[in-house]
Amino acid sequence: MGRGVWVLGVRGRAVMIGSVHVARLKLRDFRNYARLDAGLAPGFHVLVGENAQGKTNVLEALYLLATLRSFRGVGGAQMVRHGAKGYFVGATIVASGEHEVRAYWSARERKITLDERPVRRLSEYLGVLRAVVFCTEDLALVKGPGRGRRRFMDLLLSQTEPGYLATLLRYTQAVRSRNAVLRQALPDEDVLAGFTAEMVEHGARLMESRAAILPVLAPLVAGSHAQVSGGRDEVEVTYQPAVRGDLAVELAKARGRERAMRMTVTGPHRDDLLLRLNGQPAASHGSEGQKRTLAIALKMAQARHLGAVHGVQPVLLIDDVMGELDARRRAGLMPLLHGVHRGGGQVFMTCTEENWPGDLGTELHRWRVEGGRCEPG
Numbered sequence: 001m002g003r004g005v006w007v008l009g010v011r012g013r014a015v016m017i018g019s020v021h022v023a024r025l026k027l028r029d030f031r032n033y034a035r036l037d038a039g040l041a042p043g044f045h046v047l048v049g050e051n052a053q054g055k056t057n058v059l060e061a062l063y064l065l066a067t068l069r070s071f072r073g074v075g076g077a078q079m080v081r082h083g084a085k086g087y088f089v090g091a092t093i094v095a096s097g098e099h100e101v102r103a104y105w106s107a108r109e110r111k112i113t114l115d116e117r118p119v120r121r122l123s124e125y126l127g128v129l130r131a132v133v134f135c136t137e138d139l140a141l142v143k144g145p146g147r148g149r150r151r152f153m154d155l156l157l158s159q160t161e162p163g164y165l166a167t168l169l170r171y172t173q174a175v176r177s178r179n180a181v182l183r184q185a186l187p188d189e190d191v192l193a194g195f196t197a198e199m200v201e202h203g204a205r206l207m208e209s210r211a212a213i214l215p216v217l218a219p220l221v222a223g224s225h226a227q228v229s230g231g232r233d234e235v236e237v238t239y240q241p242a243v244r245g246d247l248a249v250e251l252a253k254a255r256g257r258e259r260a261m262r263m264t265v266t267g268p269h270r271d272d273l274l275l276r277l278n279g280q281p282a283a284s285h286g287s288e289g290q291k292r293t294l295a296i297a298l299k300m301a302q303a304r305h306l307g308a309v310h311g312v313q314p315v316l317l318i319d320d321v322m323g324e325l326d327a328r329r330r331a332g333l334m335p336l337l338h339g340v341h342r343g344g345g346q347v348f349m350t351c352t353e354e355n356w357p358g359d360l361g362t363e364l365h366r367w368r369v370e371g372g373r374c375e376p377g
Contacts, residue, residue, distance in 0.1 A: 019344035020129065020312050022062060024092040029084035031057035032372035041365060043341055045348045049369035055350035058374060059133065059317040061089045062348060065101055066131035066315070067155070068112065068122065073137075076105040093129050095312065101128060123165055130159055130314040132303040134321045138295040143283045146272035153273065156217070156302055157209050160309045164209055171202035175264050183262045199267060200248045206268045207241055214239045220304050225297035228332035233277050233290060235297065242270035293329060296321070300336050313345035320350055 019042060027036040032054045047055040060079070063071045070079060080087045086106025093099045104111045112119040119125045140148045158165040178195040181187050218237040225235045243250045243266055250266050257265050275282040275294060282294055306314045316337065322330055337347050341363075368377045 019346075020093060020095040020315070021344070021346045022065075022091050022129070022315065023094045023098070025058070025061065026088070026090040027058075027061055028088035029081040030061055030087040030089055031079055031081060033057060033374075034081060034372065036374055038367075038374060040346070042344045042346055043363060043365060044337070045346065045365045045367060047348065047350045047367045047369050047374065048353060049350075050352060053369045054372045054374065055369045056135075056319050057372075058369070059135075059319050059348055059350065062091075062129075062315065063131050063133050063317055064089055064103065065091050065093075066129040068103070068125070071133045071135060071137065071317075076110070077107065079105070091129070099128055101125075122169075126158065126165065127310075130306050130310070130312070131317055132299055132306065132314045133317040133319065134296060134299050135317075135319040136321065136324070138299060138321075139288075139291055141295050141298055142275055142286070142291040146270070149273040149275075150269075150271055152298065152302070153210055153213070153271075156305065157213060159306060161209055161213075164206075167202050167205045167209075171199060171206055171268070174198035174202060175267065175269055179263050182258055182264065187259075196248070196251055199264070200251070203243075203247050203268045207243070207247075207271070210268070210271060211239050211241070217301055217305065220301035221294075221297050224300035224304070224336075225294060227335065228296055228300070228329050229290075229293050230328055230332065233293075234279070235294065236274075236276040236279075238274040238276070240272040240274045242266050242268065242272075292324070296325075296329075296333060300333070303336060303340075313340045313343045315345065316340055316347045318347065318349040322349060323351055 021042045022040050025036065025038050025040060027033040030036075036058075047058060049055050060070055060072060063069075064079075072078075076087070086104060086109070088102070088104050090100070090102040093101060100113075100115055102111075102113045112125060114125055114128060141152055154164075154168055158168065174195050178192065178199060181192045181195060214237065221237045222235045225233070247267060251264075254265050277286045277290055277294065280286075282291060286294065303314050303316060306312075318337075322333075325333070340347055366377060367374050
């Protein structure tokens with residue numbers, strides 16, 4: 001595994017964190033890149049350039065390889081270079097061994113391979129590379145709708161709990177099928193009952209997993225927040241299930257509303273994380289600076305939990321965030337970045353010449369990004 005660093009694990013025990021890094025990144029017709037073939041070492045990588053030159057696109061490609069989705073919330077068509085038919089993203093991932101991952105997308109074909117073998121199920125692929133992104137869109141975790149916070153929980157659990165992703169996919173399909181039946185003029189009650197049973201079975205497991213992770217996640221968020229903010233605010237993170245009691249009972253009670261609205265109106269697909277600052281809802285009572293600090297704390301907690309569970313540091317992707325933090329908050333984030341560096345992991349950070357954070361140190365891999373070209377320098 002190479003170098004490592006000791007950290008406090010999820011049960012209060014010291015665990016050795018190893019490293020995984022991207023050794024090579026290849027892009028073809030991805031965003032504004034016609035072609036990129038870059039060799040990458042462990043450590044800090046700083047992508048420097050003006051706005052709209054392609055810095056964030058590199059981070060998006062790395063995140064795509066880790067999660068098979070864009071952190072910008074867009075579909076495949078939006079990531080294809082203008083005038084091209086599809087995009088290709090590939091990488092060499094180094095851990096205890098090497099893995100070759102490749103993803104191709106076009107309107108007619110989608111293909112993912114791992115070590116030249118087609119990936120048939122997400123569970124076969126997720127975990128080869130784990131990444132945590134810090135970006136301006138993270139503010140939506142605090143002040144946006146609940147679906148963003150559910151996605152945050154689901155991604156973390158999918159990356160740390162075996163079987164969670166499969167349960168989530170089955171639950172989601174049951175809800176979709178149930179909604180299709182409810183939209184019919186005369187819903188078939190027997191068919192509806194079958195999909196309800198599936199929804200209840202898988203939904204109960206989701207709620208159990210979400211409730212179980214909170215006693216681990218909440219202290220990590222609070223500790224990360226205190227580190228970044230200097231302990232100025234008190235943070236509470238609480239799981240807020242849409243269903244307080246038995247899911248089957250609540251669905252039966254909601255049948256009247258379901259008939260009127262022709263959709264499933266309750267269940268864990270409406271769960272949320274309640275975020276409070278000093279006893280008040282963060283979304284309505286926090287300042288923009290407080291919300292940004294809390295969003296960063298959530299992502300720091302995500303990175304630390306992934307590292308503690310798997311014994312491997314996730315790759316950190318930091319997009320246009322450091323320049324928006326004051327010196328105190330930036331100093332609070334530094335231990336996480338340096339911890340990844342000391343453990344032989346990777347940090348990719350975008351910035352302009354004007355907001356170069358000098359406290360990153362001198363051991364940097366500097367890349368100049370301009371007009372869809374990313375070159376050392």
